[in-house]
Amino acid sequence: MKFFILLVLLLVTSIIHMITGGSAAHRCFCQVTGTLDDCACDVETIDKFNNRDVFPKLQKLLASDYFRFYKVNLNNPCPFWTDHSQCGLKYCAVKPCTPSEVPEGLKSSSYKYTAEASQEIEECEMAEKLGAVNSSLSDETRQALQEWKKHDDDSDRFCMLDDEDSPDSQYVDLLLNPERFTGYKGPEAWRIWNSIYEENCFKPYSVKRPLNPLVFNSGDIDGQGFYHWLEGLCVEKRAFFRLISGLHASINVHLSARYLLDENWFEMKWGHNVSEFQVRFDEELTKGEGPKRLRNLYFLYLIELRALAKVLPYFEFSSFHLYTGQPAQDFENKKLLLELLHVAKSFPLHFDETTLFAGNNKEAMKLKEDFKLTFKNISRIMDCVECFKCRLWGKLQTQGLGTALKILFSERQIEAMPNTSKTNPSFQLSRQEIVSLFNAFGRISTSVRELKNFRSLLSKSDSD
């Protein structure tokens, strides 16, 4: 009897759904539930695990001095194209373009043109302001960082990251430069993501993708469209695409959650913009792509989580310090870090070891090389991002993901660490890699946490 009532209820709700076309919350999240492809894990378990066990610890760790200062070169020229964008930061920065500077002649000749032009200029100034990186550090901090560097150089690292040693590299305080809405959008932003998806995701050239990611091929009869080609790929290459898509989704969750809602002369008000979120993730508005993007976000979460679980022996057995020159604090941070890694290891539904990255044969080696090259290329594409704050977070997150992959591909070396010589370990991470790994995971973890907020905001807007 109970069962029957349930059945009727179910039927009634689904009929209501058919009539109303589904609620707003439902349209973003209906497919974002249950088990994920290519792994034996479900979204609900991840949500609970992240929001309760991971997120608070991770936030605390990332606020510490060791993790908040990231060294990055934001001045590399774009190696792939010269930009001609109207709102290029170069032009804006050199020549502040206020509406009053628009020549009178232009103003009077066509009202519409002027209105458009001045709006463009306003948007351009706004994007420049919001996209700027605050690179201010106190003299004290600067000095401390010099000390850290000396310490890091003394402990013989075997692999240098070219960027880190460039004279153009500078430390940036990540807490002063939160990832949020910057106004960076339009064709220039699309171009970045398109060259990543088109030319750096193992995609066959025959598959077409629209330039504007918010517009989809109405000619997609099978409803699968862009995603169809993925089926022909090996599981690792498919994984690669999904990681990139997950990264993209995470960035968009952040922009929607830290949207510039209001601004006046004494403050800026940041917060959730539900309609921005819907534009990017609603099933109908994105022709089915939105929920897939969110699933890819969870997939990315799992990959980075697994890397953290795998890297535990490195931090546990090496004489590794989170060196900042303050012994008591460094000790506490190391303890917190190990706690977090043990939590990561305790996650019950990690990937099946044998399906991804685990091979030791020729094919796996080739795959590893392919991944490395493609990843390197993607970090170079980040040098083409005009908005500096987006460039900063783009670089940090690709480096973090690259470090996660490095860990997953080095599984054997890390497992053997307790038994190998401490002075010449076969696996090492630089400070920059460590900072990017944890901060990148911090972004994804925050995104998963934000999805909970959007879920409840959307249900609220349903009942209004």
Ligand SMILES: *[C@@H]1O[C@H](CO)[C@@H](O)[C@H](O)[C@H]1NC(C)=O
């Ligand atoms: C950068 O951050 C510092 C510290 O919060 C602040 O005093 C300074 O005004 C900021 N600079 C800019 C350009 O926003």
Ligand SMILES: *[C@@H]1O[C@H](CO)[C@@H](O)[C@H](O)[C@H]1NC(C)=O
């Ligand atoms: C690197 O990316 C650029 C820009 O998308 C592309 O033209 C080039 O073919 C890529 N190179 C490799 C080796 O993947």
Ligand SMILES: *[C@@H]1O[C@H](CO)[C@@H](O)[C@H](O)[C@H]1NC(C)=O
């Ligand atoms: C929220 O985002 C939409 C675009 O998706 C924009 O039109 C709207 O103005 C934003 N709302 C606020 C309060 O800024």
Ligand SMILES: *[C@@H]1O[C@H](CO)[C@@H](O)[C@H](O)[C@H]1NC(C)=O
């Ligand atoms: C390390 O050495 C110990 C004792 O020699 C051995 O029992 C253990 O299996 C080794 N561990 C690894 C990961 O090789």
